[in-house]
Amino acid sequence: MxxxxxxxxxxxxxxxxxxxxxxxxxxxxxxxxxxxxxxxxxxxxxxxxxxxxxxxxxxxxxxxxxxxxxxxxxxxxxxxxxxxxxxxxxxxxxxxxxxxxxxxxxxxxxxxxxxxACTAALRAYPGVRRIAFLSPYWPVMNAEVARYFTDMGFSVVRERALQCSSWTAIARVTPAELVPVLQALDGDDVDAIVQVGTNLSMVRLAAAAELFFGKPVIAINxxxxxxxxxxxxxxxxxxxxxxxxxxx
Missing domain, CATH: 3.40.50.12500 (Rossmann fold)
Structure with a gap:
């Protein structure tokens, strides 16, 4: 049963x-x-x-x-x-x-x-090859993320590490703080934007940004x-x- x-x-x-x-x-x-x-x-x-x-x-x-x-x-x-x-x-x-x-x-x-899961999501959209991503991580970890996406056949055009000061500080990053980060990552040379780091709240903001930018914006959660x-x-x-x- x-x-x-x-x-x-x-x-x-x-x-x-x-x-x-x-x-x-x-x-x-x-x-x-x-x-x-x-x-x-x-x-x-x-x-x-x-x-x-x-x-x-x-x-x-x-x-x-x-x-x-x-x-x-x-x-x-x-x-x-x-x-x-x-x-x-x-x-x-x-x-x-x-x-x-x-x-x-x-x-x-x-x-x-x-x-x-992010790779599967990117492949669900047609024609995504060039990506940008943001994270709450530090540069040493962003290098690992970029390596992974490169291994999976994507070209990483830009990335941003927010360098949060503690694990719990990640959950305190506001949508208002993330908007200019997304704007800086976007461009005609980017097919999609990805957010990684599961303690960063972005499922609603990513959906709104997808409408505004006219391209996939994928929140990892x-x-x-x-x-x-x-x-x-x-x-x-x-x-x-x-x-x-x-x-x-």
């Missing part, structure tokens, strides 16, 4: 314990009959993050991920979602594939990750949730959060 509330699918989501955005974002996008259940990856709230400390902090989150996987598997989900994106970009496409293998070997079920739904054969269209969820 199916789960009474999650009669179509039960998702298990792994997210950093400092992340306050990905869970409400996914809830906004959730069709009836789908439930999502969160397993917190223990993450000390690093203060005064720098280029030097960012990578070690992300590595710690990666090391703690499989424990969160084991925890959420006790609710018997149908599919897993990685609600943190940085670790899925490390070491390019090969690193993303390796991360998927590790999680699937530990869980025995499929997993959606942010990096490959929207892309990740979309990918998880489609991976389970759930074709519901969710309006108000951009073309990806409305059309593809």
């Amino acid at each position: 199916p789960d009474v509330l999650g009669w179509r699918a039960v998702f298990g989501v792994m997210g950093p314990s400092t992340n306050t955005v990905v869970q409400p974002d996914f809830e906004m996008l959730r069709p009836p009959g789908i439930t999502a259940h969160y397993s917190r990856i223990f993450t000390p709230n690093a203060k005064a993050i720098s280029n030097d400390s960012f990578r070690s902090g992300i590595s710690l989150i990666g090391d703690n991920t499989l424990e969160a996987v084991r925890s959420v598997m006790t609710c018997e989900p149908d599919h897993l979602i990685m609600g943190m994106s940085a670790v899925t970009f490390f070491d390019g496409a090969a690193g993303a594939d390796r991360f998927i293998r590790q999680v699937e070997e530990a869980s025995g079920i499929g997993v959606t990750i942010g990096s490959h 929207a892309a990740t949730w979309w990918h998880a739904l489609r991976s389970r054969g759930i074709a519901d269209r969710v309006s108000g959060f951009g073309r990806l969820l409305e059309e593809f």
Whole structure:
């Protein structure tokens, strides 16, 4: 018998314990009959993050991920979602594939990750080759993101690292602060703009920017949730959060 509330699918989501955005974002996008259940990856709230400390902090989150996987598997989900994106970009496409293998070997079920979800989202739109992206990360991590997208066949024209000072500070970046960043990234030489970093709230702003710029603007939380739904054969269209969820 199916789960009474999650009669179509039960998702298990792994997210950093400092992340306050990905869970409400996914809830906004959730069709009836789908439930999502969160397993917190223990993450000390690093203060005064720098280029030097960012990578070690992300590595710690990666090391703690499989424990969160084991925890959420006790609710018997149908599919897993990685609600943190940085670790899925490390070491390019090969690193993303390796991360998927590790999680699937530990869980025995499929997993959606942010990096490959963004690639699938970009490929859903015809003719996207040249991209720009923004993140709450530091330059050392943006280099990994650029490497990943290059491995996947995209040309990275421009990028911006917001260099947030702590993990929780990411959730305090306002849409008003992000508008000029998007404007600086856009141009005739860019086919699409991507936002990475799941604790950066951008699903609504990305949808508005897509209308204004007349090109795809992909928020990673929207892309990740979309990918998880489609991976389970759930074709519901969710309006108000951009073309990806409305059309593809």
